[in-house]
Amino acid sequence: MIKTDILIIGAGPTGLFAVFEAGLLQLKCHLIDALPQAGGQCSEIYPKKPIYDIPGFPEVLAGDLVDNLMEQIRPFQPGFTLGERAETIEKLEDGSFVVTTNKGTQHNAPIVAIAGGLGSFEPRKPLLENLGDYEDNGVSYIIKDPEAFRNKRVVIAGGGDSALDWSIFLADVASEVTLVHRRNEFRGALDSVEKVQHLKNQGNINLITPGEIVGLNGNGKLESVVIRKTSNAAEDITLDVDNFIPLFGLSPKLGPIADWGLEIEKNAIKVDTFDYQTNVPGIYAIGDVNTYPGKLKLILCGFHEATLMCQSAYQRIFPDKKYVMKYTTVGGVSGFDGSKKEAPKAVIKAID
Amino acid sequence: MDIKIKIIDRDGVLHEIDAPTDMNMNLMEVVRSYELAPEGTIGICGGMAMCASCQCYVKSDHGLPEKSDDEEAMLAEAFNVRENSRLGCQLHITEAMDGLEVELAPEEL
Numbered sequence: 001m002i003k004t005d006i007l008i009i010g011a012g013p014t015g016l017f018a019v020f021e022a023g024l025l026q027l028k029c030h031l032i033d034a035l036p037q038a039g040g041q042c043s044e045i046y047p048k049k050p051i052y053d054i055p056g057f058p059e060v061l062a063g064d065l066v067d068n069l070m071e072q073i074r075p076f077q078p079g080f081t082l083g084e085r086a087e088t089i090e091k092l093e094d095g096s097f098v099v100t101t102n103k104g105t106q107h108n109a110p111i112v113a114i115a116g117g118l119g120s121f122e123p124r125k126p127l128l129e130n131l132g133d134y135e136d137n138g139v140s141y142i143i144k145d146p147e148a149f150r151n152k153r154v155v156i157a158g159g160g161d162s163a164l165d166w167s168i169f170l171a172d173v174a175s176e177v178t179l180v181h182r183r184n185e186f187r188g189a190l191d192s193v194e195k196v197q198h199l200k201n202q203g204n205i206n207l208i209t210p211g212e213i214v215g216l217n218g219n220g221k222l223e224s225v226v227i228r229k230t231s232n233a234a235e236d237i238t239l240d241v242d243n244f245i246p247l248f249g250l251s252p253k254l255g256p257i258a259d260w261g262l263e264i265e266k267n268a269i270k271v272d273t274f275d276y277q278t279n280v281p282g283i284y285a286i287g288d289v290n291t292y293p294g295k296l297k298l299i300l301c302g303f304h305e306a307t308l309m310c311q312s313a314y315q316r317i318f319p320d321k322k323y324v325m326k327y328t329t330v331g332g333v334s335g336f337d338g339s340k341k342e343a344p345k346a347v348i349k350a351i352d
Numbered sequence: 353m354d355i356k357i358k359i360i361d362r363d364g365v366l367h368e369i370d371a372p373t374d375m376n377m378n379l380m381e382v383v384r385s386y387e388l389a390p391e392g393t394i395g396i397c398g399g400m401a402m403c404a405s406c407q408c409y410v411k412s413d414h415g416l417p418e419k420s421d422d423e424e425a426m427l428a429e430a431f432n433v434r435e436n437s438r439l440g441c442q443l444h445i446t447e448a449m450d451g452l453e454v455e456l457a458p459e460e461l
Contacts, residue, residue, distance in 0.1 A: 045402050118396055124460065127431045159428055182433075187425035248429050251403060251460065252396060267392025291391075297398075 002079060004030035006313055007099055007109035009086045009257070012040020014287030014302030015115035016069040016078075021310040023076030024328065027317070028336065030079035030107060032086045032099065034120035039066035041117055044250065055300060065299075075335020081105050085120045087256045089283075097282065111282055111313040114262075114269060115306070116289040118252035126157065126246045130216055138222025139244050149243060151175045155225055157213050158247035159183065164192040166247065171204045178206040178239060180213055180227055208237075216244065257289075265291055275312030276305045282316060284309045355450040360411075361388045362456050371445045379454065380406035380440035393459050399441035404430030406440035407457035414452050416443060432457050 006022050008015045011033035019029040037043050039062075047063030054060055060068075084101035089112065091097055096110045123141035125131060131139060143149075143166055154174040156167050159181040165188075167179045179196065186193050199205040208227055214236065215226030225244055227237045254267055263270040263279045268291035271277060276284050286309050287302035295301075314323060332342030354370040357379075361367060371382045380395045383406070397403040401422040407430055410416065416438065419427070423442045427433055437457065443449070 041397075045397055046400055049400065118392065124429075124431075159425065182428040183424070185421070185425065185428075187421075251405075254392070266390060 001098075002030055002081070002105070002107045004028050004079060004107065004109045005317060006030075006111045006113055006310070007032070007097070007107050008113045008115055009033075009099070010040060010115035010117055010287070010289065011035075011038040011080065011082070012115060012117050012287065012302075013042055013065060013069055013299045014117075014306050015040070015113070016066070016073055017303045018113055018115060018286065018306035018310060019073040019076050019078045020069075021307045022313070023073065023336070024326075024331075024333070025310055025314045025323075027310065027314060028078075029076065030081070030109070032081045032084060032101060032105075032107065034083070034085040034122075036083040038070060038080065038082070039063070041252075042066050044121060051299065053298065053300060075333060075337050075339045075341075077336045081107065085255065089260050091282075095282065110317050111284070113306075113309055113313070114257060114278075114283065114285040114289055115287045115302070116254070116257060116285075118288055119254040119257070120252065121250035122253045122255070123246075124248040124251050126213065126248065128213070128216055134216055134218065134222045134244070137220065138218065138242060139216070139246070141246060143245065146170065146173055149174045152242040153240065154178070154243045154245060155180060155213070155227075155239060155241045156245045156247060157181065158249075159186045159188075160247070160249060161188040161192060162249070163247040164188040164196050166245065167205055168192065168195050168199065171199050174243075176206065176241075177204070178208060178241070180208045180211045182210050182212050184209045211237075213244065213246070254289075268295075274308075276309045277312060284313065353447065355445065355447060355452075357382065357445075357449065358412075358451075358453040359383060359386075359388055359408075360453075360455040362458060371449075373445050373447050375445075377445050378441050379408065379443040379445065382445060383440060383456065389456060389459075394456075395441060397441075401426045401439055401442055404439065404457075404460065407432070407437055408440050408454040409434055409457060410436045410438055410452070410454055412451060412453040414449060416449070431460055 005027040006029045008031045011031040022029050042062035050059050084103045086099050087102045088100045097112050099107045152174050153176040155178040157180045171177050200207045211227045211229045213225050214228045217224045224238050224240045269285040271285050271290045273292045276286050278285050286305040288297040329343050334340050357371045359367045369386050394405050396405040423439050
């Protein structure tokens with residue numbers, strides 16, 4: 001069981017900054033995120049896009065903002081459970097919470113701060129009637145173990161980086177790789193596009209564009225897919241395959257958090273703006289995941305909410321301790337790693 | 353100045369609304385401002401043409417600006433796409449859109 005002071009669900013900018021504010025109060029944090037890396041939407045959706053409304057940064061790339069936040073919180077040694085989705089929450093007799101992920105990892109903390117953004121990112125599934133019948137029987141949305149595709153006939157659908165990158169990777173593993181995309185143009189890193197072109201020319205990747213998978217066949221497990229190349233269904237191709245991997249990116253879903261007994265409005269968690277606490281004492285919601293009158297889904301608002309949340313969390317953990325907020329310029333930053341940052345002392349020198 | 357736009361929501365209800373041309377708004381934002389689709393189900397990526405939650409079908413015969421590469425690429429990976437599909441977030445409200453009629457595409461589940 002992982003133990004911490006504040007368990008933060010969601011490692012986007014708001015969740016990351018909460019680690020800093022908690023650290024100033026000597027509170028330790030652990031973060032859970034369904035994505036394999038920190039940064040939330042900033043890393044997953046738009047790492048190379050600029051943001052212009054972070055105070056003090058006339059322009060910053062979303063990915064750089066995440067890198068800066070990671071550097072800023074490093075002294076506070078946050079723990080991470082990445083690639084796992086927070087699934088259930090349970091309140092113990094001592095008032096603390098146990099949050100368990102979909103992989104069974106358990107976390108215990110007196111405070112839970114949900115910084116879940118728009119929710120956890122789930123694969124977008126194509127609209128095929130019998131898709132569910134073949135999930136885990138030939139259809140997969142994420143590739144956990146590439147070896148599972150060794151010497152298999154694989155069809156990949158999609159036009160982004162993951163479709164290109166996995167086509168390239170599996171070209172060496174699978175016996176046959178077919179990449180199907182609705183148009184001839186691919187949206188991906190230029191060298192990936194060139195690599196796929198090269199593998200296609202060599203006959204290592206079978207490219208079908210424009211094309212779309214419109215049907216799945218098989219008895220108990222996937223045996224073939226139907227590929228539509230033109231609007232004329234009579235010209236559909238049936239391709240014998242062992243595996244179909246649709247890679248259409250990820251979309252956020254509020255997911256299991258919606259069932260935690262929290263008051264939900266407009267797909268977001270209602271909070272009190274006094275301290276961003278939910279209707280369950282000890283559970284807070286900060287950043288894009290919360291809602292209140294006048295709410296704006298801005299990173300800068302998430303930072304503010306994280307700061308007030310930490311002050312309230314401190315009072316909850318130490319109800320009898322007196323405390324006033326201290327400026328970092330005055331108090332410096334003392335990391336849990338023994339590091340200490342502080343403003344240089346003024347040099348006093350007499351004039352003779 | 354304001355223009356009139358007809359929007360058929362996901363339940364098939366027609367709304368005739370006024371959209372400002374001077375507020376730097378796009379069609380997705382207009383839909384949100386009138387709350388014609390629940391928050392969290394439209395404009396998820398914020399308007400970067402990186403999700404297709406604001407997909408709509410253009411029903412009227414307006415000469416709209418060409419799709420950008422980003423919009424083309426996203427629509428190529430979206431679901432429920434038709435010939436007349438556009439991403440609302442990429443349609444900047446202009447006076448030329450007066451009388452535009454669109455239907456919101458179903459929510460991806």
